[in-house]
Amino acid sequence: MASTTAASVRHVVALPYPGRGHINPMLALCRLLVAADGSLTVTVVVTEEWQALLASVTLPDRVRLATIPNVTPSERGRGADHAGFVEAVRDKMGEPVERLLDRLELRPEAVLADTFLTWALAAGARRGIPVCSLWTQPATFFLALYHLDLWPPVDGRDSQEELGIKSLEEYLPVPGLTSIRLSDLKIIRAWERKRPFEIAVEMFADVRKVQCVLFTSFLELEPSAINTIAESLPCPVYPIGPSVPQSALDGDNKIHEEEHREWLDAQPENSVLYVSFGSYIRMPPSQLQEIAMGLRDSGVRFFWVARDKAADVQQMCGDRGLVVPWCEQQKVLCHPSVGGFLSHCGWNSVLEAVYAGVPLLAFPRTWDQLVNARMAADEWKVGIDLRGQKREDGTVGRAAISAAVGKLMDSDSGVGQEMRRRAAGLREDSRCAIQEGGSSHRSFTGFLQDLVDGKLDVTGTSQ
Template identity: 70%
Template sequence: MASSATACRHVVAVPYPGRGHINPMLAVCRLLVAADDALTVTVVVTEEWHALLASAPTLPDRVRFATIPNDVIPPERSRGVDHAAFFEAVSVKMAEAVERLLDRLVLELEPRPEGIVVDTYLTWGVAVGARCRMPVCSLWTQPATFFLALYHLDLWPSGDDHEHDEELSTKSMDRYVPCLSSVRMSDLMVFSRWKRHMKITAEAFVNVRKAQCLLLTSFHELEPCAINTTAELLPFPIYPIGPAHVPPDGNTGRIQDEEHRDWLDAQPEKSVMYVSFGSYASMPRSQFEEIAMGLLDAGVKFFWVARDKAPELRQMCGDRQGLAVPWCDQQEVLCHPSVGGFLSHCGWNSVLEAVCAGVPLLAFPVAWDQLVNARMLADEWKVGIDMREHRGQDGIVSRAAISDAARKLMDLDSAAGQEMRRRAMQLREASRGAVREGGSSHRSLSGFLKDLAGGVLEVAKSSR
């Protein structure tokens, strides 16, 4: 799909400063420059994130970085200490720093940037782009279904303080918002207590209406109802271009880490449960221990990315049944033939990677879109088990419940396990078809680049 144009063009990309937002933004940037050999993308990050990304997979030459000072937001290692302060810094100080940098880039880059791709959650993104007279392409890095839910915040029920979570979990949000039939009120109403977070989210969804287009990391075959409904709602084009991180043939290459590769190569096909809770999600120690003991009781082999808990996990479980590591290349591991299941927090990037690998999931959602993602994969796509349904009164899922679910998911001979695996493989083929030449996401990406280069995405007066 690479363009034969020779003129150099520029786009600026501004991700939200968090791993779950930066990674998909970089994946989209790779897609853009691969599809148009005249395009260069400059990605704006803090100096700290620039250093953190130095160890990331090599980026194409035409994806470059420009940095803003570290002091505009709290450091990544302490962002969880005071969420409110982090959100406030991103909303105010980061906006000022990015605006100053954009003023400089507009003067320095030749030719002038013709657009800015900005994370939807950056509430100031549309206004900053409009002030620089650049079309703003809002990038949504979570499911289209969740976008639709938040777009219709005004339709959410006020909630009844007397209703318990058990009662809310039986009521579908589809009665309030279209295309949310698999989403329960309890998946969303829990956020009503997050006053500051919901205020920023509401502001973001007021501002996104003033953008010039919306980019989605999902693909049409995965969320047809939500994507079609969103396209009808918005006054500008939407472009579902995902999944952005996997080549059309699904070949992610050989696992580079020798220890990881040798251990997985020694395991039978589809016998290993891959376990990871992302780069940021955390859980109580008691739940961590219940998961470890549950997998041991089930007799299921595991490959567990435990970050700083890897040494402790190795001591707890020994080497008899699994491998605990601080980090791995997740997509490479998921695509290994020995991996047959994924125990995940259900961040959207992880869900998409599981879909692309054709691997069913045990869902351990923690917060935000993860709750909706888990519901969709278990109840709508039927490629996994939502462990939220098995929580005790203390909120912990017992080792017995984990053991039973792990056996069910990993049993290649059971009807339930076979059906989840069959559906997972169907989604894998759909994801690969979407990004192949002529596929839905391939066509959408081509349309976006054509519209951007052709000046179709003009800055609306209402967004200035």
């Protein structure tokens, strides 16, 4: 790691996107930075609402929060109007952040900005501050969006099933896109005339001008995509993942909630299916009922985080499992009784499953989740993708869910054993990557050294 003996204090400003799946990996990066460099302080800029939401989170002394007003819709309701939330972040956050930057007593040596904050590049450029972009989704999806202008047309002539077997790599001379299907492009392009898609276009015009890009993935998980990105971008690329909670890195897997711990402790090894669909995605009531009935019919033990629907879900599912509003996800995944994860396949959840060595039952809804699910099922072969089981009404029925749960959780079958073997291999790869001498450890050390040495030059950045 970089030397910590420098006399002057170094300062970095972190600008996370205001969402749980973005703030957590940004805070993980900030913890790594101050742990590795004793003369570095980090100011993390969040809304006043997010300052309150993070009140219970323990941060290192040299990671400090600074606030801007609540210029975006509340985190609690953003799933109801995701497009409106994305637009508010794009149009309303930049100005108060720039005012805060100008009030700071200590000039930052760099800005760490979530790639989705399209205004951050210009804010740094106007002040001559290097901007380092943090991508909190898979490198494979980054690579696909980077070549957005080369996507083939997806019209109505081919069925969704036909599009689902056609890889984007067949149409672009770019290695690393085998897990992207034309059916994914069709779903993403349904947003084409909407603000979020326009922002994605802006994002990948700007990312060509930043001083570096950091990835929460790791080389062994996405080697082809990461290597192709490194060859394509005009700036350095640093894969530093897997980005997982600090407690996991510290080896602290004790579950503090007594009810959760005691229930899991009473279950046989690898017998419990953990169920969670993320922090803001809302499952349609008809689909939620099919999942509950499918779990009940499977006879498999389950631990389900259902947030404000916990009481209703428990009533639907019966007493075979435990339904709770919240839990310490990484710790639950690492519990010996947990043998599978029914997930929407948000990237942080996928990384946590990989780190825990738990196979996935994928229930993706949109955006990068589609790609994440296919990588898990088809490329890494550590899961089952339920998307192909959809009926004409767009839902996955209880019978299909029950069968898939049984297949995933059957540790005696050849399929189940092979998924667990591969999941254990990825777990080992993920832990080796962040150990001293591992690929992500070397990459992070290189990033920190380049930052300290002033090699991340702002010259050439456009406003």
